[in-house]
Amino acid sequence: TTNNALTLNGTTETTTGVKVTGSTLSAATLNVNGVARVQGTGFSLATSQLLGGLADLTNVSLSSAGSAAGAQNVLDNSIVNDANRDTLLAKRIENMTTVDMAGNAIFDDSAKSDKGWTQDYTLADLPNHGWVFNNTSVTAGGDVSLKGAGFTNSVVTITNGNLSIDNGGPAPLTGTTLTVDGGVNVHAGAGSIDLKNGNISAKGNITLKADAGSIAISGKNASVKANITSTEGGVNLVSMQAINITNANFLADKDISLNVASEVMGTLGIGNASFTSQSGDVDLFLDTKKINPIITTVDSQYGGLIFSGENSFEAKNINISALSSKDARGFSLLFESGAILNLKGETHINASNESNGTRSNEAGLGSRYRRTQINVSDGDLYITASALSGSAILSLAATGQWADAGFEFVLNNSNLYIDANSKFRNGITLGGYGGSTYANGLTFKGNGNVSVHGQGALGGIILSRLYTGELDGNVQLTGVGGSAAGIDASLNTVFQGGVSLSGSSADDVGVLLSFGPGIQEHNMNLNGSNVAGSSENGSAGILIKGKNISFTNGTLTGTATSGNGSGVVLTGGGNYTLDGASITGTAADGSGIAVNGTLTVNNGTVVKGLATGGGNGVTVSGDLVTDSGDGISITGTAFSGDGVKVDGDTTLTNAMLNGSADSGNGVNIAGNLTTDSATQVSGHAASGTGVNLGAALTGASVKGSSDTGTGVQLADNAVVTEAVLNGTSASGDGVTFTGNVKMDDTSAAKLNASSTSGTGLKLADNANVSIQTITKVTQEKKDADGNPVLDADGNPETETITTQAPVTTPVTLTGTSEQGSGIATEGNVSISGIVLNGSTTADTGTGVSLGGNLTIADDISGVTAGATGNGTALVVNNASIHSDGYTDSGKDFVINASVSGNGTAIKTQGSSQLDEVVLNGNATGGGTAVELGGQVSGANITGTSDSGTAVRVTDGAGVDGSAVKGHSDSGTGLQVSGNASLNNSDLSGTTQTGTGAAVTGSLTADTSSQVTGSATQDGGTGVTVDGSVTGATVTGDATSGDAVRIADGSQFTGADIKGTSVTGSGIKTQGNVSLEGGTQLAGGSQQGAALDVSGTLNHDP
Incomplete structure (x- = not known):
């Protein structure tokens, strides 16, 4: 109260400059100056009294000079009444000011003949001046055209005309119902259009446009909604700042369009609204430079176009587009917690975020907290999302919130197409953002087909949940990643229903399906699914690992194009079932397919792997158990790697392993493999090994073959139990032992080793074989x-x-070769509980070839050899044979070899140490029993032939400390040909009707060595010499033949020649014979000549 002037000044940025409530003002004059510089209210006088000279407002000055164009002023009915209203309307106030009409009509032409209302409340020098009429009504029978006017809590009814409100400032319509038998056009040049708790019903087009402010339409609640209806036209809302629709219904005959295009900050919010166009389209469009925050808590996110609550769209075509530029932060299009979107008609949703920020939650399209549900009917849904620095599609579930912020699509005879691309992050991220307790992802129900494509510089599609169990249709997910996976479902994974997954990545896994910690029980049901994954430089094309995985009657196709990555990796962690599945993997230097862990493989699951570089076709490690139908079928192909590699402790039941390789192993059992008798293992290699076994093998039937390499190799630490081994090779070894190997007697007895031109069974260096x-x-x-x-x-x-x-009865290991050696040893070899039995039928073949150091570790093992035709039964080549087991028990170690035909039973080559060995060679059909070549020491050799040569000492042979005996019925018992030497050795030959011993070469011996020949029946010759003898004692005896016959040109040096015959000559010389160095001839005969010289006998003087 004052007797003078009362002045109220106030300035604000965004609230109220001068606010008077519950006050009594009394003064000579009142000056109110309120300023809202950015937005808000300049001045507000409410629930107050003006006394004295102020009551009629004559002495009251009101100003909002300096306020923003969209600012307003408020005067309620405590200030304005019927008595002073005209005085107020005459005042010049800079901004729109609310005037309470107390229920009185501002215009009514019902009783007039001149219909319509045209009024301009603006002032030329005050463009934002105008009046907002509260609690009033307008009744017009013609066009209504207003400037600088607004209505709140009012009713405007127009018949036979249009409504136009064109304001330089805001255009308030709060609580107002507009019923127009024509079109509606509301324009706010600066400020907002507010239709809170209002309604518009028009026959023609409805257009609301805010040049520099927002448009807000809302009902009282979800049950009492605002209604915007055009019976014959369309609805068009345009704002340069924001449009917010809450609890509202839009119904139009033609197009419905909401458009926000902001150069600064723009939002388009839709909550609990419906949009129905009976013959046109519904279009929502947002293009903004920046995005305003939704809330201000610590987990604030930002949205441009925001859906909340349940919203419905119905039209021929529905187009929803949200674009944001490089300065935006957050989501271009955001579904708030638990939002529901009902779409009826073909729908296109486009969300693009060009933000160049660094926040991971900057996205084109997003879902926040609870799952978003989108229902689609009577048309297909196309979603296109893109982002620059964030994910194109992102779900957000902050700590302490709900467990699923993904998307659920319900299709009603509709199809769904999603395409999401990010330049620097993931295409789609629905993988539990914010912690390990969430299961975000995609759910598809109803009927229709689904296609989802996600591509990003990091990952393509990241999700934890994919549920299609209630969908009648096909689902195709395609993910393309850069440094992360193409498709990554690695946290709280819940998959239900058949899908087609296709993922590719440059540097990571193509498709990754695995489990991490989370609140939900993991469950991945991929029955009937088709999964394809490829990786250029990552660890795998497809990687599926974890527990509670079911994959029935589907396909997996994985490719790793370079590096050490695997095509497909399957890692079981419990309740992991493959049932009737088909799995194909291709890799370069990694494994085409790697299977490990615990898996159940039923009904003929097929696994095929290929390695094009140095990798393995298939690598298996773990327990693969079959409890229904046929077991797993594994086929692996490699070049220099292993076709199939068993690595680690592995169990297989009713399985089939088939591996092939070029220079590598067809099948490589490098880990302990336990199988049943129904499991079959087959491996083939071109130049490598068909099957390589370097660990424990129990059960299984194993077949290995190779063109030029080894069929089956039993390497160091191999332990074979209850298995059947079959190794074949064209020109290599059928079966090779290369280390410490143990076999049970049943497996050893069933071993089959054969080769065409190579060795059937080889015991290579360091082989130690025990039964x-x-x-x-x-x-x-x-x-x-x-x-x-x-x-x-x-x-x-x-x-x-x-x-x-150890066995007490030896097991025979048999090796056969058509043209090569049946059995061969080389290097350091030890055997126990084994009889090596090798045979050949080829002219160039060998039954057994012994080389290196062979140790017989017990007193039951042995070697037998056989040949037919012109082949060789036993070759001893640079061998040292140690019969420790026999020596310790006082037994002789005997090797028996036989030949049938013109071949050789035993042949020695190189330098062999045979101190503890008895060699018995037998030849029938004209063959040679024993052929001594190279250096032989400590030998005890016996040769027997029917009509051929029993023992032949070949050119270059050296016999040291050995006893060699030969007998031939009608052939030669002992023949020395070429240059041979004896040291402390005895060579003897016997025959019935042939020659006991024949020296046809050059024999050099020490004085302790001797050569003996004996013919036991008529016509036989004891010894024949047709060469030279130095230092040896040569003794012959015969019955009717010559005991010693010396041919023309023979020469003796320091030799002692003795011959005794019954009726023939003791010694007979023919032609020129030379005796030197004290050589002596001593012949004796009972009835014939003791010495029969025919020719010239030259001797030392």
């Missing part, structure tokens, strides 16, 4: 104190005890 017998006894189980262990029913439990011990 064990296995005994299994089932008995009652005892505890630590020796008491019986009882089951739940009180019955004694049983257990099977398995024991192993």
